[in-house]
Amino acid sequence: MADLKAKLELPGNDSIELPVMQGTAGFDVIDISKLGSTGYFTFDPGFLATASCESAITYIDGAKGVLLHRGYPIDQLAVDSDYLDLCYLLLYGELPNKTQYADFVSMVKKHTMVNEQLASFFKGFRRDAHPMAMLCGVTGALSAFYQDSLDVNNERHREIAAYRLVSKMPTIAAMCYKYSIGQPFVYPRNDLSYAGNFLSMMFAVPSEEYKVNPIIERAMDRIFILHADHEQNASTSTVRLSGSSGANPFACIAAGIASLWGPAHGGANEACLNMLEEIGTVDRIPEFIARAKDKDDPFRLMGFGHRVYKNFDPRATVMRETCHEVLNELKVNDPLLDVAMELERIALEDEYFVSKKLYPNVDFYSGIIMKAIGIPTSMFTVMFALARTVGWIAHWKEMLDQPGHKISRPRQLYTGQDVREFVELDKREI
Numbered sequence: 001m002a003d004l005k006a007k008l009e010l011p012g013n014d015s016i017e018l019p020v021m022q023g024t025a026g027f028d029v030i031d032i033s034k035l036g037s038t039g040y041f042t043f044d045p046g047f048l049a050t051a052s053c054e055s056a057i058t059y060i061d062g063a064k065g066v067l068l069h070r071g072y073p074i075d076q077l078a079v080d081s082d083y084l085d086l087c088y089l090l091l092y093g094e095l096p097n098k099t100q101y102a103d104f105v106s107m108v109k110k111h112t113m114v115n116e117q118l119a120s121f122f123k124g125f126r127r128d129a130h131p132m133a134m135l136c137g138v139t140g141a142l143s144a145f146y147q148d149s150l151d152v153n154n155e156r157h158r159e160i161a162a163y164r165l166v167s168k169m170p171t172i173a174a175m176c177y178k179y180s181i182g183q184p185f186v187y188p189r190n191d192l193s194y195a196g197n198f199l200s201m202m203f204a205v206p207s208e209e210y211k212v213n214p215i216i217e218r219a220m221d222r223i224f225i226l227h228a229d230h231e232q233n234a235s236t237s238t239v240r241l242s243g244s245s246g247a248n249p250f251a252c253i254a255a256g257i258a259s260l261w262g263p264a265h266g267g268a269n270e271a272c273l274n275m276l277e278e279i280g281t282v283d284r285i286p287e288f289i290a291r292a293k294d295k296d297d298p299f300r301l302m303g304f305g306h307r308v309y310k311n312f313d314p315r316a317t318v319m320r321e322t323c324h325e326v327l328n329e330l331k332v333n334d335p336l337l338d339v340a341m342e343l344e345r346i347a348l349e350d351e352y353f354v355s356k357k358l359y360p361n362v363d364f365y366s367g368i369i370m371k372a373i374g375i376p377t378s379m380f381t382v383m384f385a386l387a388r389t390v391g392w393i394a395h396w397k398e399m400l401d402q403p404g405h406k407i408s409r410p411r412q413l414y415t416g417q418d419v420r421e422f423v424e425l426d427k428r429e430i
Helices: 074-080 083-092 098-110 117-122 131-144 155-181 194-203 214-226 234-243 249-260 268-279 282-293 314-330 335-349 351-355 362-373 377-401
Strands: 005-010 014-021 058-061 066-069
Touching (some): 066 074, 066 083, 066 314, 074 083, 083 098, 083 214, 098 155, 117 131, 117 155, 131 377, 155 194, 155 377, 214 314, 214 362, 214 377, 234 249, 234 377, 249 377, 268 282, 268 335, 268 362, 268 377, 282 335, 335 351, 335 362
Antiparallel strands (some): 058 066
8 A cells, every 4th residue: 555656647747756654544635745846736625625734633524423532433542531531542652551641630629729910910801891802812812921931942941831732721711700790719629630720710719619520520521521622623624734833832722722712613603502592492494494304494403414524423322311311400591591402302303303313413412501600691602612622632642743844835827827027106107
């Protein structure tokens, strides 16, 4: 297989042989890196047929509903692992033993606090600022506070930056929420789990004791696991692109957050909740189901089906079980959750949805869980960014660890004006 070549015929009776590369799984790829020497480049808007890198972190087979992290199926990780166990796996390539796990957890907990001056940094934002705007700005500003780990060519610096980002992102995310509702910031508690500590920083207040509900804690941990990495998506590619220039890790993660903020990427679970609010009550569901089936109606049911997974979203199976556990535990009386559950029932039984494989996806269930817990929709993408940070860091580290990496420089198909003469201002026609 290593000697397999693809022959590309070029205008003028010229041709070029291009190596065919084979990964562990998935499609073979044609190495076109030498194509530019012929005077030609490929044209692939959105990079839908282009492998931009080699990676050993995550593999997706959308047709079969497969998602693997370092070879481990996502459903096994979500059920039998926890988020920090997965973080270690993504960062180092193997599951930790008990000693390695204990050391990793201890190190993460040592970095959960942020510089106290960051509290003053928040005062520069309006109270009604979107939490993602604050998260992006504060994350980028971390490079001004932690200047001792900015040498991206230093392996130890890269590791320290990774720890700091994984550790501090829950703290900063919770600060964004607390600031937006006018409550005091809550310091991290290192006696709690990663997910439990985040819930405490989100919902505790100084005047009362806060106890973490173990079912909610586990649900939060699973949301983190199921959103930790998803291969070469827009935000991950943004982090890699930024990192290829040698930008510091905090700037690269801030760039990823900015990319994730786009409604076509990280806003899916927020869009799902907005749809539920539009439907409003269970008795209106038939009207919206009819609209979803009408080809001439632009209305879409958000949270059903997936761009990548053409069969089913493997993350949704675990998230569905967790969703029902949370709703049974909290017994929340919310009409929107009633709408969600009825939509789920219809989607799993209605022939139209079943035949088109429009099953509820992970965004549908995670949005419902966060709504039930009390997390506002404006924070949904922040939750996504918090969970995805470790995936971004893992890809950033992997890229910098690979020998001979280069700054990314995509080509273009230029369609503007060709060379023309400049006309001085006073000689131009009116």
